[in-house]
Amino acid sequence: SHCAAKATSSTRPPRQLSVDYYARKCPQLEQLVGSVTSQQFREAPVSGPATIRLFFHDCFVEGCDASILISTNPGSKELAEKDAEDNKDLRVEGFQTISKAKDLVERKCPGIVSCADILAIAARDYVHLAGGPYYQVKKGRWDGKISMASRVPYNIPRANFTIDQLLKLFNSKGLTLEDLVVLSGAHTFGFAHCKQFVSRLYNYRGTKQPDPGMDPRLQKALTMSCPQFGGNSDIIAPFDVTTPFLFDHAYYGNLEAKLGLLASDQALFSDPRTKPLVLQLGQDKKRFFQAFSIAMEKMGSIGVKRGRRHGETRRVCSMHT
Ligand code: HEM
Ligand SMILES: [Ca+2]
Numbered sequence: 001s002h003c004a005a006k007a008t009s010s011t012r013p014p015r016q017l018s019v020d021y022y023a024r025k026c027p028q029l030e031q032l033v034g035s036v037t038s039q040q041f042r043e044a045p046v047s048g049p050a051t052i053r054l055f056f057h058d059c060f061v062e063g064c065d066a067s068i069l070i071s072t073n074p075g076s077k078e079l080a081e082k083d084a085e086d087n088k089d090l091r092v093e094g095f096q097t098i099s100k101a102k103d104l105v106e107r108k109c110p111g112i113v114s115c116a117d118i119l120a121i122a123a124r125d126y127v128h129l130a131g132g133p134y135y136q137v138k139k140g141r142w143d144g145k146i147s148m149a150s151r152v153p154y155n156i157p158r159a160n161f162t163i164d165q166l167l168k169l170f171n172s173k174g175l176t177l178e179d180l181v182v183l184s185g186a187h188t189f190g191f192a193h194c195k196q197f198v199s200r201l202y203n204y205r206g207t208k209q210p211d212p213g214m215d216p217r218l219q220k221a222l223t224m225s226c227p228q229f230g231g232n233s234d235i236i237a238p239f240d241v242t243t244p245f246l247f248d249h250a251y252y253g254n255l256e257a258k259l260g261l262l263a264s265d266q267a268l269f270s271d272p273r274t275k276p277l278v279l280q281l282g283q284d285k286k287r288f289f290q291a292f293s294i295a296m297e298k299m300g301s302i303g304v305k306r307g308r309r310h311g312e313t314r315r316v317c318s319m320h321t
């Protein structure tokens with residue numbers, strides 16, 4: 001009847017992604033993206049961590065909709081997401097990867113594939129290229145119409161967040177305590193600027209002492225690159241002192257050894273809710289890889305859009321259509 005029809009249309013099933021979404025319209029999509037990511041990876045390995053972080057920052061603001069890729073309109077008062085303070089340190093290599101892949105995909109399958117899906121595929125490619133797991137990527141995300149710097153701050157976690165703050169934010173995205181621990185494992189590669197951890201090196205919480213949760217040898221080494229005041233703001237340190245370019249489970253072993261770089265990393269080991277999982281993942285690479293694949297799929301489906309009302313398919317990822 002009339003009422004039943006109305007009920008179905010307003011309670012549509014959750015927007016679903018699928019592995020074979022482009023099977024008919026762009027069957028060679030993954031190869032096209034793969035040719036770009038493998039070349040970029042050879043020429044600039046930092047493209048890996050750069051792109052995975054880009055994907056994370058995209059999904060946490062407005063959902064996985066490529067809102068992070070939009071450039072601020074010259075002359076506009078409102079800044080786009082990528083120009084927000086918390087996104088300033090996203091490396092260009094991530095943006096370049098997506099722009100190159102999109103150019104190639106547009107040549108072969110014009111007007112078909114969203115930038116959001118290309119970002120999800122490229123992130124997976126780099127995880128695998130760096131030695132991590134290979135997992136299928138579900139597709140069907142539309143690109144978003146909104147990109148506002150003002151929506152970034154309360155959606156992106158900070159290096160000094162407590163586990164309570166991290167959990168609250170992750171829960172608000174539909175992610176669990178386990179997802180938080182597992183996804184933080186992405187800090188198995190890549191780098192952070194001194195300002196993100198310098199508060200742990202000299203005067204931790206006003207004690208005039210370093211953070212007791214940091215190994216003294218790591219603390220010493222980091223003070224060499226990061227002076228308390230007036231250092232070079234371009235200096236970076238690896239998240240994983242043992243294998244900074246390899247996607248492995250060393251991150252968790254490092255936390256056990258007090259070698260976590262950010263306070264938010266080391267907090268995963270000091271909090272009794274997350275410590276058991278850190279210990280397990282540190283001992284079991286296979287388990288970490290499986291869990292990471294599942295958690296990336298979950299993160300990759302946050303706030304997914306479908307249809308013209310909320311979405312668009314861009315020709316150029318940095319510009320709305
Ligand atoms: C749990 C909360 C998290 C916090 C507080 C956090 C914070 C940070 C910070 C401060 C940096 C350094 C930025 C810089 O100085 O340039 C960074 C880098 C990075 N983050 Fe996270 N992050 C978190 C979760 C994640 C997640 C979930 C992922 C991906 C799944 C991720 C992937 C990365 C990667 C790969 C880098 C290195 C980027 C590069 O070298 O270019 N992070 N993160
Ligand atoms: Ca987004």
Ligand SMILES: [Ca+2]
Nearest residue numbers: 188240243246
């Ligand atoms: Ca590593």
